[in-house]
Amino acid sequence: MPRVVSSAAASNSSLHREPEFSPRFVETRSRSQPFWRRPSDRLLPRIVSSPTTETRADLSGLETQVKKLVEDLNSDSIDTQREATGQLRLLAKHNMDNRIVISNCGAITLLVNLLRSTDLKIQENAVTALLNLSINDNNKTAIANAEAIEPLIYVLETGSHEAKENSAATLFSLSVTGAVKHLVELMDPAAGMVDKAVAVLANLATIPEGRNAIGQQGGIPVLVEVVELGSARGKENAAAALLQLCTNSNRFCNNVLQEGAVPPLVALSQNGTPRAKEKAQSLLSHFRNQRHGNPGRN
Known part of the structure; x- marks a missing residue:
């Protein structure tokens, strides 16, 4: 699986395009270039509303349109599903009213189901629609509750690159x-999703919110276990995550040491992939410091 790099979420105030993320997220992306803006988008209808002028009739019309698109998500026709996911992706791109209506019409669960579509365009539209919907905090919860992870x-x-x-x-x-x-739950070997x-x-560990969540949700013991027993790629990414945790938090560093991380890290520093060796050696050096x-950060 290609390496994914992380990012900070864009401002929720973006009105005319899908949300942008910091260039940390995709190393080859320039600071001004949005991920999802395509020339073809300019040919599609845009629904942009203002809270001060929106009428009940406008919202009713939007709801009718979205309900039809949600019905089309269940179609047996690939072309119909592709068109419906594309339109929902576009509607979710523009403003908060659209995102709320789409969620209220039951689109989220169906979009999550379509993430496993064999049609790459449907899959791409579905995931981008969910990304746009996730700008709304209530939708974040709904997406997580739909078992989207x-x-x-x-x-x-x-998926495609996009x-x-x-x-x-x-x-x-x-x-x-x-x-x-x-x-963390998916790191059970029985789930087949460890790597x-x-x-x-490893990517979430590069941001403060991600590190705190990993520490609070029991991620440190399983990361140490992957360093010891995981695949070559798994060990590499687990060591990278632990390095981020340890160098940014003295408390997390102590937790890692308490989990008995030193012996597997020593072994990894000698027998891992080049990147894994580098991360393991950096961790061991940090422990010595x-x-x-030299306590570093708390």
Whole structure:
């Protein structure tokens, strides 16, 4: 699975385009270039409303339109599903009223189901619609409650380049509502998702909110276990996550040490992939500095 890098969420005030994220999220993206803006978008109708002028009739018309699109998500026709997901993606892009109506009409669960579509365009539209919907805090909870985490990780592995970027952005957007808790649960080997879950945790660990969630949701013991028993890629990403936790928090560093991380890190520093060796050696060096009176951050 390609490496995903993390980002901070964009301002909710963006009105005419899908939300933008910091260039930390995609290394090759320029600061001014949005992820999802395409020339074809300019050919599609836009629904942009102002809270001061919106009438009940306008909202009623929007609700009727969205209900029809939600019905189309259940269609047996690939073309109909592709058109419906594309229109919902566009509507969710523009303003908060649209996002609320789409959620209230029951679109979220159906969009989550379509993350596993074999049609890459449907999958891409569905994940981008969910990303746009997640700007609304209530929708974040609804998306997480729709058990979206595992399907989003599935998109990270199978989707188009754009779908993978937007899946990672959605996971980031959901990280403050328990995404991390679900990722920790998916690190049970029986779930068959360890490497994918660890990869996302490694990226979430690069931001303060992600590190705090990992520490609070029981992520440290399982990360140490992956360093010891995981695959080569899993060990690499687990070490990267632990390095972020330890270098940014003295408390988390102590927790990592209490979990017995030193022996598996020593082994990894000798036998891991080049990147894993680098992360393990950096961690061990940090532990030595801690012992010699350089406590770092709390």
